[in-house]
Structure formats: C-alpha cells, structure tokens
Amino acid sequence: MSVPFEKYDGAGNDFVVVDADDGAVEDRAAFARAHCDRETGVVDGAGGRRGADGVLFLSLDGDTDPATVTMTLVQPDGSVAEMCGNGARCVAAWAADRSGASTVAIDTPAGRRRAVVEEEVAVEMGTPTFDPGAVPLAGDDPAIDATLDELDGTPAAGLSVTAVNTGVPHAVVFVDDVEAVDIDAVAPPIRHADTFPEGANVTFAAREGDGYRQRTFERGVEGETRACGTGAVAVAAAAARLGHLSDAGETNWVTVTPPGGELGVAVPDDGPARLRGPAEKRFEGELPVPGGEQ
Known part of the structure; x- marks a missing residue:
C-alpha cells in the first residue's frame, strides 16, 4: 500500500507532507523512520536531496475563517515534536495551496499558531520563555549565559548556555564563528545534559552585521539540520535577553541565517515572536506504507 505525499522546503528544512485525513498511515513513527533517512529515504526523480527532517501529518478544515489545519510533526527518530517553525511555515503554504486562504490557523501540540502567506510565509511562534519550569530545566533557576559544571571534561566544557523554550527547548550558545564549531562533538553533551x-536542541550563533549566523543540532533528528525555525527564534530571544539587540521589537526584524537560507525573526517584549521566510513545494508522488498491505 502507498500514500500520496508532497515534499516542502522551508529555508533548508525539508518535510514530507501527508494528508492525515485518509488514515492510510497507522504507524507514523515507522513511516517517518523509513522515509526521512538521509541515505535510504525519499528522493525526487531528479536525484535531489534524499530523506527529510520530518513528516508533517496534516488535517485541513478550509471551511473555517481563517482556514484551520492540525499539524503533527513526526521526526526521523519516530518522536513527535511539539513545534517546528519552518515546518509550520510549510504547513501554511500547503494549506494556502489547497484552500486559497492567505491566513491560516495552525493547531500544534504547543498551541495554535497564526500564519500569513504572502511572498514569504510568516508565522506566530508563541512567547519565548526562560522560566526553568517551562524550558524545562532540572533546577529552579534560569540558565542565562551560564556555564554548566556537568560539561567539564567534554568538548562543550566552558561554553556559556542560555536556555529558552520557543515551542521546544533550546540551549543557545553564542560563539565567535559558527563554522568553526565541531557540532557533532560539541552539541551532544549539551543536548543530553542532566x-x-x-x-x-542545541543552537550555536555568531553575530554577523546586524543579525546572526546559526547552526542547530536538533533533538529527534539527532544531528545538524540545514535550518531550524524555533532555533532562529531562540537566537533572537536569547540575544534580546542578554541585551545584544537594542532595536528588537514587534516591527524590528532580526536576520538569522542558518545554512539553508535566510530567516527573519521579531521578538516583541509583550507578545508572540514571529518567524518569516521562504516555504515552497518541491515535488510530489507516492510512498509505500511500512507494514501496509500491498
């Protein structure tokens, strides 16, 4: 048995998109593990990038105002992510393609997010929080530019971490040069820290002009991705908290650039952050359902 799918890309984050209403995929974790694999997963006929950063199972109600879509992101390891900024932007583009709506409400495990589809796609990301119970952290104090003793003796020793939840937990590390970071060695001790x-998720950022360059090691992917929307918001939120953004706010966008493209982030003092950038369909086809009847 096979199921129709579409492949979407949001500034380097790529996703398999499946209409959840047909009910064909019973074991979503197995489906994601099979088709997101970067060596053996989905590939277009032109021989493009293999695999994906996750599978978006979507259910659209185009009769509401605005159009409403329920989003479930299953990651390559089979886990479910509460939120994904670039994934949500791809969801909005998918819903706009199907409904013709330019405004979309996206229901995620982290709450409802509103998106606007124009030349780019902008999505509300919720209000970043540094509260230790919400990140969550093991202790009672926030981690703001903090060195963690438990990282002593690891490749991450001595690095300062700022912990923030932008829909999912992020440990933000500001460095002089993100390209110089051996992310596969440095990120795991932080990702798995007690x-x-x-x-x-572990996000490294370095100042570049008025913005930041970004690299993120994603929990659930267990490796670096070409972009991370919640990570971009985490960079801007952490920079604002540390006083590095004198002009951050509702109408002042900060440019955050992961390897896959350029994103804009707004982090107002008293409202939800917003994330904007490109999101587009790459190709479509059918994929086999693991364990399904042939």
Missing part, C-alpha cells in the same frame, strides 16, 4: 531533563 540540566535538560527532556533534552534540548
């Missing part, structure tokens, strides 16, 4: 009882 400070983060549910684990954390």
